[in-house]
Amino acid sequence: MNNTARTNIRTRFLTTAASTLLVAGLTTPVYAQSGGGTSESQPDEPVIVVTGSRIASAALTAPNPISQVSSEEFTLSSSATVENVLNTLPQVVPGESGFTNNESSGVATVNLRGLGEQRNLILVNGRRYIFFDARQVTDLNTIPTALVDRVELVTGGSSAVYGSDAISGVVNFVLKNNFQGLEATAQYDITGHGDGAKLNLDVIVGGNFAEDRGNATFYVNYFKRDPTMADARARSTCFLEDAVVAGSPTLQCGGSAGIPNGRFAGLPLGAQLAARPQVGAALDALGLTGIDANGFKLDDTGAIPSRFVVPGDRYNFNPDNYLQLPQERRILGGMVNYHITDSVEAYMEGIYTNNIVETQYAATPVGGSYRFQVNSPYLSPGLQNLLRALDDTETSAATRGDGFTTLSIGRRISEGRVRTSQFERNAWRLVGGLRGDIGSASDSFLTDLKFDAYYSYARTRNVTNSEGVILQAAFTQGVTTVFRNPTTGATSPFPFAGVANGGELVCENPANGCVPLNIFGPNISDAGIGFITGRTTSSQEAKMQVATGVITGKLFELPAGPVGFAAGVEWRDVSAFFIPSQGGVGDTGQISGGGYSIKELFGEVRVPVFDGFELNGAFRYSDYSLRNVGGVWTYGGGATWQIIPELMVRGQYQRAVRAPSVDELYRAQSGISEAATDPCALPTAATNATIQALCVATGVPSAAVGNSGIQPSFQLRGIVGGNPDLEEETTDTFTLGAVFRPTSRMSFTVDYYNISIKDAIFRAPLNSVLDLCYNVFQDATSFYCQSVARLPDGTIGNPGGVSAPFDNIGAIKTDGVDVSAAYTFDVSTLLGGDSKFSIAGSVNWLNKFELNPVAAISSLVNACQGAFGLTCGEPLPEWKGTARATLNVDDFTASIRYRYQGKVTDDRVTRGLLTASQLAVPVIKPEHYFDLSLSYDIKPLTLFGGVVNIFNNKQPLIGSSQEQLNTFPSTYDPLGVRFYFGATLKL
Known part of the structure; x- marks a missing residue:
């Protein structure tokens, strides 16, 4: 059988298996949706409070679609970190994770509906949790996975609640309550390549005391994840970029224009x-006739120049980057x-987490325009002649012939070490409160009253230690050199006559x-490296205080039943301060931070109109200490x-707001x-008269327009910052669905959602700023063109860049449909013993x-539906789904999970x-x-293991258009097949 035949058979098998499992899965959901009533075949459901409301319900009849992930799913998924499970859900677009090496702070986040990690709220036991920095986003690494009983997700605005x-x-992590006994779990993971190991240890111990009037539960977690380098996999060994070879689009090994031997540009071109x-x-004379904006590079001696060729001469930085970030985490709590x-219960919660994550990058690239001594002894005679010619013909009389000239450089300091950043995050949170029954004000009004009042304090301190940092000031000093007469001490840019x-x-x-630097070729001395290389430390502290009081109960009785209500007040205070590192390339040295407080009044009501039909409403008034926000209302109904007993329909509208972080x-x-x-680096810029003129007007030399040398790297420098004049975002959410x-063994749900965000903080x-300047407004005086600051050679680098501050200028609209199903049936007659088979699935359109x-x-x-790339970011497929089939036979469990990620198209198309024919991919x-999980109970032990990504996709x-590692590594598995095994002891 040839390889093509094998591939076709494998493809048919995967497609058939996927279709079967997903269709079957849609006869029941893994992530059971709230809903349904009771019938003769269905037992009454307990009175509980589900996420999205503070009013207890006799049945899971939430008007919002609520997805639920059980603690069993974490075990079946081999997930010691929460984001690994959540990122597979159809409602979630992956956020930061263990694969996010670039621009990372070593955290794990969740991003509901792709609307941004800052726009969803993380709760633990229904209360706000720790946020890790000034963005006010929760690091999921701080949540003890082993203690999670279930996770409930409500998609759509919930600000009123x-x-x-x-x-x-909202993502609400509900922890195990009143735990008794001892539970210890050890788990070890490793990839099929024998690398990327993970070790996770959990211990939970709890018990009642004071004649069962109280319960105490304590837990500890240790998690360690080994690093895996990008060159451990062939598909991420070399950074790939779009290129055209012999007229056909292809992916070529490329990288950065900052190279170890140095790239020198900014030369006059064309008419100049x-x-x-x-x-x-x-x-x-140097053989550089016809040179373009890409400039020239030097050989290892630093003496012989040659034209810089794109992309072949670019520096491949991938091998020095992590594919999987190393992590070490410790959690203590109780x-x-x-x-x-x-009738009155006191409660306390406390948690401390220490989380250490490391990122690594290739040696520091240094770019920008620098003054060079034209007679530097580091230069060959031919290069000295070039620099003297540049100096002697400068347009400015003030600098002409002064012994210096300016060139743009792209230099990778490969003589030094790689850059590493260690992020250590220490976070702790304390909650103390009282809850209980108040009783009734009368027999028919304000009955069954309950209260819950608590105060919480959370603080996170982040310290980032970076090694191998090139100090900007030291580098500039070392490059700008002169001659000194050893006898007189006089200095000059020109050699002294008669002096050796x-x-x-x-x-x-x-x-x-200072140590003079020979940056021509990889020739910086050890002393020079020592002078320009340093260690920097930055720190950040974030705090949040919350005080909340809530009363729930029944207002009065109607013919169809009691009117439930909840009312309360809340006070919050948030603050964060950042002390940045000093002196490194790109460092600003500016201390920043601030904070604000909020006072709130809120209420909810649930009204039974007739048997089986209920109305609900909620409101919240928030008074912010921010002058541009002030008092705002949120509400919903x-x-x-x-x-019929088997069918419920539900609908909801909510107005939500988000104040700026x-x-x-x-x-x-x-x-x-x-x-x-x-846009000025694209060939089309040279043929479009409007864009060509605009590029020149914004600082690109006319002869360089349309040349790839205007953008020597796939990344550009941006300048970002806060805006104290920001106002709140406003969101309208509609949902309509049925359960x-x-x-009792089968359920189906379908829910339509429509979310619209106005005054979005962007x-x-x-890429959008550049597009707005050159393709939309096409006016050099426009705000967006004025936001582009170029270097003298027309490139965008340091100093300079594309300014992109936060502002209330955007809008986001999304809508779609979630479908879930779940079905369980007894197979004891077929397999014997206590046997059952369940299949479940959830899909998003x-x-x-x-x-x-x-x-x-x-x-x-x-x-952006069905797209990915420089504008849309992480892939947003039109179809995404997951399904699980599980077989239980007495003490043995086998389960297969299927994950589907639909087709997406490059957003440039x-x-x-661009057209599809212009891109290789x-x-x-x-x-x-496909993932496989197995477990077997041998009391008091449970042994488990499995395989993730069985077919080694x-x-x-x-x-x-990639995020990094030639793909989107939080969406598409870059490691390949992974094996795991472990054991849980329960006493």
Whole structure:
């Protein structure tokens, strides 16, 4: 059988198996949706409080669609970290994770509906949890996975119930309550390549005391994840970028224009070069005739130049990057509750987490424009002649012939070490409160009253230690050198006559000592490396206080039943401060931070109109200490109708708001690197008269327009910062759905959602700013063109960059349908013993995801459904689903999980900027993943193990639109097959 036949058979098998499992899975959901009533075949459900409301319900009849993940799913999924499970859900777009090496702070986040991690609220036991920095986003690494009983997700605005940040929804982690006994779990994971190991240890111990009036539970977790380098997998060994070879699009090994031997550009071109014949003659003598904006590179000696060729001469930085980040985590915590009286219970929760994550990057790239001594002894005679010609023909009389000239450089400091950053995050949280029964005000009014009042304090301190950092000031000093007469001490940019070697080479401004640097070729001395390399430390502290009091109960009786209500007050105070590192390349040194407080009044009501039909409503008034927010209202209303015992329909409308975070308000101006495309570097810029003129007007030399040298790297420098004038975002959410439960073993749900965000706080992607300048407004005086600051050679680098501050300018609209199903049936007659088979699934159809960075211009809408890339970011497939089939036979369990990621198209194609024929990978095809889990109970032990990504699916490769590692590693598995095994002891 040939390879093609094997591939076809494997493809048919995967497609058939996937289709069967997903269709079967849609006869029941893994993540059981709330809903349904009771019938003769269904037992009454307990009175509980589900996420999205504070009113207890006699049945799971939530008007919002609620997805639920059980603790069993964490075991079956081999997930010691929460984000690994949540990222597979159809409602979730992956956030930061263990694969996010670039621009990472070592955290794990969740992103509901792709609306941004800052727009969903994380709760633990229904209360706000720790956020890790000024963005006010929760690091999921701080949540003890072993103690999680279930996770409930409500998608859609929930600000009326929970307050600001609940724009896209709520993720509530419900912890195990009143735990008794001892539970210890050990688990070890390793990939099929024998690397990327993970070790997880959990211990939970709990018991009752004081004649069962109280319970105390304590837990400890230790988790260690080994690093895996990018070159451990062939598909991420080399950074791939889009290229054209022999007229055909392809992916080529590329990387950065900052190279170890140095790339030198910023030379006059075209008419400018013709006006300076001395420079042209010097270039001809060096064999650099016809050089373009990419400039030239040097050989290892630093003496022989040659043209810089794209992409072949670019530096491949991938091998020095992590594929999987190393992590070490420790969690200590406990919960205590005690019945002071039969009707009043005191409770406390406490947790401390220490989380250490490391990122690693290739040696520091240094770019920008620098003054060079034209007679530097580090230069060959030919290069000295070139620099002298440049100096002698400068247009400025003030600098002409002064012995210095300016060139742009792209230099990778490979003589030094790789860059590493260690993020250590220490977080702790304390909660103390009272809850209980108040009784009734009368027999028919305000009955069955309960209360819950608590105070919580949470603090996170982050310290980042970076090694191998190139100190900007030291590098600039070392490059700018002069001659010094050893006898007189006089300095000059020119050699001294009659002095050996023309004098000794020193720094032009040798403050605090200095070592001259030979950056021509990989020739920086050890002393030079020691002078320019340093260790930097930055720190950040974030705090949150919450005080809440709630009363719930029944207002009065109606013919159809009691009117339930909840009312309460809440006070919150949030603050964060950031002390950045000093002196490194791109550091600003600006201390930033701030905070604000909120006072709130809220209420809910649930009204039974007739048998099976209920109305509900909620409101919240929030008074912010922020002058541009002030007092705001959020509200919502909906209905549920149990048409027949087996069928319920539900609908809900919610108005939600999100106040700006401390980061969005007060972040200091700082530099970032982000993948983007400079329109002036595209060949089409040279043929489009409007864009060509605009590029020249914004600082690109006319002869360089349309040349790839204007963008030497796939990433561009951006300048971001806070905006204290921000106002709140506003969101309208509609949901409409149905729950069908024909038997107690079977359920179906279908829910439509529609979410619209106005006045969205945007830090526009750099790609969007450039697009708005050159393709939309096409006016050099426009705000967006004024946001582009170029270097003298026309490139975008340091100093300079694309300014993209936060502002209330955007809009986001999304809608789609979630479908889930679950079915369990007895197979004891077939397999014997106590046997059952269950199958479940959940799928999302994304109908629309429209992203508009400037809502006032309707033509700027980017349709991101079914797309990925520089504008839309993480893949947003129109179809995404997951399903699980589980067989239980007595003490043995076997389960198969299927994960489906639908087709997505490069957004450069969907936006009409390129055609599919111009890209090597315009489309990422659907991906099918299968995972296997096995467990066996041997009291008091449970042994378990399994395989993740059974068929060893390889990551799809893409070029310039990638996030990193030639793909989107949080969406597509870059590691391959993984094996895990472990044991749980229960006493």
